Amino acid sequence: xxxxxxxxxxxxxxxxxxxxxxxxxxxxxxxxxxxxxxxxxxxxxxxxxxxxxxxxxxxxxxxxxxxxxxxxxxxxxxxxxxxxxxxxxxxxxxxxxxxxxxxxxxxxxxxxxxxxxxxxxxxxxxxxxxxxxxxxxxxxxxxxxxxxxxxxxxxxxxxxxxxxxxxxxxxxxxxxxxxxxxxxxxxxxxxxxxxxxxxxxxxxxxxxxxxxxxxxxxxxxxxxxxxxxxxxxxxxxxxxxxxxxxxxxxxxxxxxxxxxxxxxxxxxxxxxxxxxxxxxxxxxxxxxxxxxxxxxxxxxxxxxxxxxxxxxxxxxxxxxxxxxxxxxxxxxxxxxxxxxxxxxxxxxxxxxxxxxxxxxxxxxxxxxxxxxxxxxxxxxxxxxxxxxxx
Numbered sequence: 544x545x546x547x548x549x550x551x552x553x554x555x556x557x558x559x560x561x562x563x564x565x566x567x568x569x570x571x572x573x574x575x576x577x578x579x580x581x582x583x584x585x586x587x588x589x590x591x592x593x594x595x596x597x598x599x600x601x602x603x604x605x606x607x608x609x610x611x612x613x614x615x616x617x618x619x620x621x622x623x624x625x626x627x628x629x630x631x632x633x634x635x636x637x638x639x640x641x642x643x644x645x646x647x648x649x650x651x652x653x654x655x656x657x658x659x660x661x662x663x664x665x666x667x668x669x670x671x672x673x674x675x676x677x678x679x680x681x682x683x684x685x686x687x688x689x690x691x692x693x694x695x696x697x698x699x700x701x702x703x704x705x706x707x708x709x710x711x712x713x714x715x716x717x718x719x720x721x722x723x724x725x726x727x728x729x730x731x732x733x734x735x736x737x738x739x740x741x742x743x744x745x746x747x748x749x750x751x752x753x754x755x756x757x758x759x760x761x762x763x764x765x766x767x768x769x770x771x772x773x774x775x776x777x778x779x780x781x782x783x784x785x786x787x788x789x790x791x792x793x794x795x796x797x798x799x800x801x802x803x804x805x806x807x808x809x810x811x812x813x814x815x816x817x818x819x820x821x822x823x824x825x826x827x828x829x830x831x832x833x834x835x836x837x838x839x840x841x842x843x844x845x846x847x848x849x850x851x852x853x854x855x856x857x858x859x860x861x862x863x864x865x866x867x868x869x870x871x872x873x874x875x876x877x878x879x880x881x882x883x884x885x886x887x888x889x890x891x892x893x894x895x896x897x898x899x900x901x902x903x904x905x906x907x908x909x910x911x912x913x914x915x916x917x918x919x920x921x922x923x924x925x926x927x928x929x930x931x932x933x
Contacts, residue, residue, distance in 0.1 A: 544851045546844065552607060559586060559608050563615030568897060575699070578619065579652040581612075587622065588650025590788075591630050595646035601854035602627065602788045606795035606846060613799015614806070616897065620744045621657075621696050623792040625649055629656040629704045632721060632785045636763045641723070648701075656723075657700035659691035659749055669719075669782075674707040674751065676722065676761075685709075685756040687722055691749040693911070697733050698745060701726055704762070705751070706782065719782050721762040730754040740907065741900040787853050789912050790865035794846040794872035797908035801839045801872075801879035804901055808832055808883035811890070822886075831882045838875035845871050863926060870918045873908040880905040 548556070562584065566577055581587050590605040591597025598604065609622045630649045633641055648654035665671040674689025687707055697703055702725045708717040724731055732750040740746075758764075809832060812823030822828050849864035880901045884891035892899045909915050923929045 544848065546847070552604070555589075555604060556607055556611055558584075559611040560615055562586070563612045563617045566615075566617055568616035575652070575655075577617065578621070578655075581608075581619075582650065582652025587626055587652050588630070588646075590626055591646050591650045592634055592642075595634070595642055596650040597630075597646065598650075601850065602631075602791050603847070603850040603854050605788075606791055606850050609792055609795040610799040610802070610843075610846075613796055614802040615799075616803050618796055618799055620742065620796065621655060621699075623789060623796060624658045624695055625655045625700070627788040627792045628658045628786065631788050632704065632762060635785060636721075638759065638762075638764045640759060641762065645723070654702075655696065655700040657694055657697045657703040658706075659694040659697075659703050660706040661691060661693050663690055663692050669706075672706060672708055672719070674705065675717070676707045676709040676720065676756075679755070683758050685722065685758065685760060687724070687751050687754040687756060689751050691751075692747075693736065694733075694747045694749055696744040697726070697747040697749065698735075703731075703749070705749075709761075721782070722756055722760050723762065724751070724754060724756065724760070728754055728756070740903050742904060742907075786912075787849070787858065787861045787865045790869040791846060791849045791853060791861075793908055793912060794842065794849070794865075794868040797869075797872035797876035797905070798839055798843050798846065800901060800905060800908070801835070801876035804876075804880045804883035804898055804905075805832065805835050805839065807896055807898060808886040811887050811896075828886055832886065835875070835879040835882050838871075839879060842868065842871035842875045863922070866913070866918045866921050869908075869913070870915055873905075873915060876908050877905045 562581065578587065585598050586608045588596060589598035589600045589608060590602055593599035605622070605627055609619065612619055626649055630646060633645050637645070645654070645656065649656060660669065662672055662674065665673070674687065674691065676685045676687045679686055687705065689707060691705065694703065702723050705722045705724050707720055707722060709720050710717055730752040731754050732752065733747045736746040736748055738746050809823070812828050812832065813821055815822045845864060845868040849861055849868045852864050853861035880898065884898050884902065887896060887898065890896055924931055
């Protein structure tokens with residue numbers, strides 16, 4: 544793995560940065576123009592297979608795109624969800640028919656897909672997911688029942704990839720499975736969660752009341768095909784192998800946001816003069832900004848390592864690195880945003896400079912898709928070999 548970006552990656556970074564800077568910050572909810580323009584340039588589907596209309600790259604390229612969009616003030620949360628999570632899961636585990644139906648549309652921006660895994664009573668413990676699917680013996684359809692919370696962009700997504708559980712015919716145990724649920728399917732209810740978060744995407748609670756789905760709504764066509772065999776938790780392990788991109792992309796999201804905040808603070812510190820010199824000449828201002836830059840750069844290195852391992856097919860190594868990258872990026876982002884606001888003083892809370900909205904947004908990267916404490920649990924148990932407390 545080289546820590547020096549290739550010429551292709553440098554060119555992609557420059558092109559995305561130029562594109563994102565020429566658009567208003569934070570596109571309005573439901574406005575797909577920015578998304579579709581980015582898709583036409585190949586940015587949204589850069590990680591999806593060329594055979595299905597994508598760019599043929601990997602998570603390495605996709606997180607680069609998201610980082611630069613965030614650094615320009617145009618972070619797209621749905622990039623984490625639609626091409627990274629859903630696109631990856633379908634391209635790795637989907638049937639040929641599912642790939643043909645969804646991947647080209649996800650790549651060209653004509654369709655979006657949301658992702659639902661979190662439940663009110665499950666939280667970080669995915670073993671407690673209670674959304675279940677059962678077969679209708681007469682038709683072969685699936686009947687899906689359960690609840691999900693904090694699902695992003697359901698109103699603008701054409702379908703939601705729902706994580707549920709169904710009984711394995713061979714063992715009788717419940718195995719995780721993913722279902723593609725179109726937005727207007729009868730019994731698929733949604734309610735907007737009132738968030739004190741200034742974001743382009745709304746958050747939803749979902750209620751699935753015996754949602755009837757055709758047999759081919761199950762990703763992969765069946766539990767054994769989608770997740771393989773090899774023990775009670777095989778499906779869960781493969782599910783989380785598919786979710787490594789979520790951690791890596793969240794790191795990109797956080798790094799981009801932190802870079803944007805830092806750039807605003809540096810620009811202000813260069814120009815704002817209170818006494819004889821610009822405030823950036825004072826070490827009390829300069830050093831914390833320098834520290835923020837260092838921590839963002841270090842987080843980026845771990846993000847690049849995680850993306851490299853994932854694209855190389857090392858799911859175990861990528862899992863560890865992805866969690867570390869997400870942790871490091873979230874911490875660096877929060878510190879960068881806080882320091883940027885402090886640098887600007889009262890101006891840091893004005894709408895003109897666009898930093899106040901990041902105070903809340905930066906903390907999202909700390910708690911989603913997995914909390915910093917659960918990452919510390921992962922590292923202490925999986926990496927350091929310490930005993931579990933739960």
